[in-house]
Amino acid sequence: MMAVPKLTGLFFWLLLFLSSFLGSIFLLFPFIPLVYFAPCVWRTIADCFIGYWLFLPSSLCDYILGVKFHITGDMISCSEPALIIMNHRTRLDWMFFWNALYKMDPWLLTTEKISLKQPLKCIPGAGWAMQCAAYLFLERNYKSDADTINDMITYYKDVGRHYQILLFPEGTDHSKRAAKRSDEFAMQRGLPIYHFVLHPRTKGFSYMIQVMRQKSYLKNVYDITVGYPDEIVSSELEILQNGRFPHAVHFDVKKYNENDLPKDNCGLANWINKIWREKENRLENFYKADVSHRQFLPCSEKEKWPVHTAGIGYYCAFLFWIAISVVWIYFIICFFFVRIYVFFACLFYVFCHWQYAGVQNLALQLFKQQQQQQQMNQKFE
Template identity: 55%
Template sequence: MTAFLNRARGGLFAVLLFLTSFLGAIFILVPFFPFIFIRPTIWRHCADKLVGYWLTFPAALCEFLFGIKFHITGDPIVFAEPALIIMNHRTRLDWLFFWNALYKIDPWLLTTEKISLKASLKLIPGAGWAMGCDSFMFLHRNWEMDKRNIEKMIAYYKDIGQNYQLLLFPEGTDRGTRSVDISRSFAEKNNLPFYDYLLHPRTTGFTFLLKHMRQKNYAMNIYDVTVGYPDEIVANEVDLISTGVTPRNVHFDIRKVAISEVPEDDDGAAKWLSKLWSDKEGILRKFYSKPPADRAFTPSGIGAKWPVETTGWGRYAAFAFWILTTTMWAVFIYQFFAVKVYTIACIALYIGIHRRYGGVELPVKMGEPDDGPPPTVLDRVRGLTFTVVLFMSSLLGTIYILIPLFPLVVLSPKWWRKIVDRLIGFWLTLPPSLISFLFGAKFRVTGDPVLSNEPALIIMNHRTRLDWLFFWNALYKIDPLLLTTEKISLKAILRLIPGAGWAMGANSFLFLDRLWEKDEKRLEDMIDYYANVGAQYQILLFPEGTDKCHRATARCRAFAEKKGLQQYEYIMHPKTTGFVYLLQKMRKVNYIKYVYDVTVAFPDRMVQSETDIMLKGACPKTVHFDIRRLDVDRLPESDEGLAKWLIALWKDKEDILREYYEKPLEERQLQPSGEGIVWPIEDSVGERAGLLFAFSFWLLTTLMWIWFLWTVGGMRWYFILSCCVYALLYRVYGGVEWFAVSEWKRANPIHPTCAEDHKKI
């Protein structure tokens, strides 16, 4: 009978915890989700208090349902001060029982304690979601990933303005049979003493966490907690639920250590922790050497002893609240179809957040700025003006300026290339003028100048889909001629855009399909064309392959997790194949002298895509570019070496951007690379005059062409015929650029024609 009652208690405990956490996460937490983005501080305040109040419920169940007695001695934990709590990890239930200790000391501690847990626990419906909302620190047991998570979460705790006490188990796992065997093997291998009551602590995570908390000035004390079970040890939650057996008594002793007493260097801190664990082994040996009835810790610190019997009505109120509200929510779900739909939608929302962000705890804080305030009517007018001017000028320019030059493709491919480069380069001055005059954006450019008379490869992190657009402003600031010599690697679909796509094709941009069997041929033929047509180009490549949107970031996170790679917060892992092939091909034809490493950052506003700037009129106030020029001869010669070089470069870029975005807005600046040049953020009189001239020219000529289209019938037929020509060139050759490449190869028979290849591609 006793065994049956115990199992019933265990089952009831599991059901109550699941239902209250599951329905609470849906009906209490989800309605506050908008504050994650609108007012993160309000979200943090509400989530802490709500989840903290739920934590009172399992604490109440431990006492009401199982009758567990908690013996707390030592120093009180102060909830108003950030701190690190370290505890031996005897069972997988230590953190559950510790909530009772915190409640006894000060119930507010349930709203400020954060726990370091296995990442898999956040997948538990209900409880896992709630712990994510409460911004617990989830670790993957992959050091590169965990290091980033630790940095990110401590920065979040600090920046959000809350004082938390972070519970860490330095042993890394509970003292199960397998863990004991591993710890003993480790001790034997490293000539360390065998522990009977502990596992040897893992010092790497502890020292890194402590060091980072010190750097952020986010820890005043360390609380050394020792947990002991005098009568019954229940190893895990499965045993508790299946048997209903729990310890009758749990002892916690707490000792406060000022952080100044712990050595600041990693080696010293590691030795301090090892010494602490050795002392803790002695404390536990003394504890367990006594008869069960006499087992108790000698109080540490100020020697406080909290009453074993918990007083006050708080537990009863929490117990009643969660039972009644859970019952009410269950009835609503059963009776109302709309509530069923809402529940399913919330479940999908939690799953979607995990897939996109990695968990509820992760999107609540990014060092990067958000996408800015909602657009005003004036913003939308600006966006519409920007769109119309660019579209009409590019469309009519490709028809009335480029089409008449098409005979040069056949008669003189080199003259075609020279003239078109300059004409389109002149049009490329229009977008910078609009961004400057219409939106008032400023550009801070630092580092090394890009040389327009030397062939080069430019590589840049791809934060938004507008990076290449904003980079034209940077190039104009460095040297306006760069707008005539820069070529960009873009998605192939962009060349289908009437006007702008046709112009980019005529300008021989590199359009890629993201299918290597097709792109390899395109890269080879286009580099041959560049190298032999008599021009010196700088090719812009985004090694990440796509912009860092939410979807791409989620894919990158999944890839990094699968491969055991470092999780990046501000960049994505680069794709080395295309970069290596392109660089080696440029080397092969002697068409590269420098590689320019460009870092782009947005200090105040993140405008992710062209639809944001066109439809909403959204534009960052400031964009920062830092450029570092590298001699290609100093790069590795082998493919493998280049791939490793790029990966290392991107890792450094992540560190640069992390340092950048962790600064206050007004202090965000990229440190100048190379020559350390800092171009004036304000346009000079000459620069503004050039932008104004380009703006006036393209606006007036576009208006003139529109008037001709409206008034002259022959111009309309010419317009239609020209559109058909572009469509035909795409159909026959694969685009204007491949028409030019084909004719150049025809004029230079040593190069076999590839027009048919690209038609098929």
């Protein structure tokens, strides 16, 4: 009986790996020249392709695996630049959050950007797609990360796209090791001990807010609280090895206008610490309740999305990615020139990672060079 859940987990990750690998080869790679010739067009095409791929894991979680998503609170706008902050309970929070975005507005899957750990961009297929998506890859080193944040937000602004950037202020998921380090940090500074969240890293959060303000690229901040009422699946390996998935995931959204946040770094640090104290209390009340009655009292009475996802969007996306992946695999098996094409596409991504630390940095450097050239031309006109 244990073989079925294990096969489910294997099927889940195998399908995501194959579709992301093949998609980065056959959908994204042919448009790479636009990084130089039409960077704004490249950004639009890459965002749409990757956003539509995100329908696949969302459809698997919702329809195939039967995970129930409960979404309450404020609507997130895809037409305004914003920062999204969330407690980081598991390594999979960002993946489950795609279902919340889909329920609110499927276009949000094309405008969300995620701050991730640097090593994730090295994953063949998925990592290449995340590079093309221009996600923020951070090293947990303030100096280098500050440069990355500044460069990427400038890039987002200059290509004329309005993105919502997902940031986990805690810096890592709520593992035993991370919780112990958070407790030690709290004791050293006379702060309260948290049981359901980690103490946020205020310096990085404040810097992100200030850079977005300097670039006039911040309209709202969305505070997301995520909770798992029954099964807490902490990592990708738990899905792969045991086929375990949560039965339900709860998200509550509270919107803050940028003007309501403090203007100085000290004030911002106090603000997010206050938000996290409130989040700890909300999660404590959430987990105190019986499993069958665990739910968030919404911070806002504006919205409560249906648990059941209506429409055929998930079905269409699931069938599309299954069918197109089968076609691509058939072409690779049957045609020698397609295998040559795949080889050179993979070689490009490896070279790009070695030479530029990723497609996102190649796009950024070429865009900077074009801007400098345009400024030079204007001076001589």
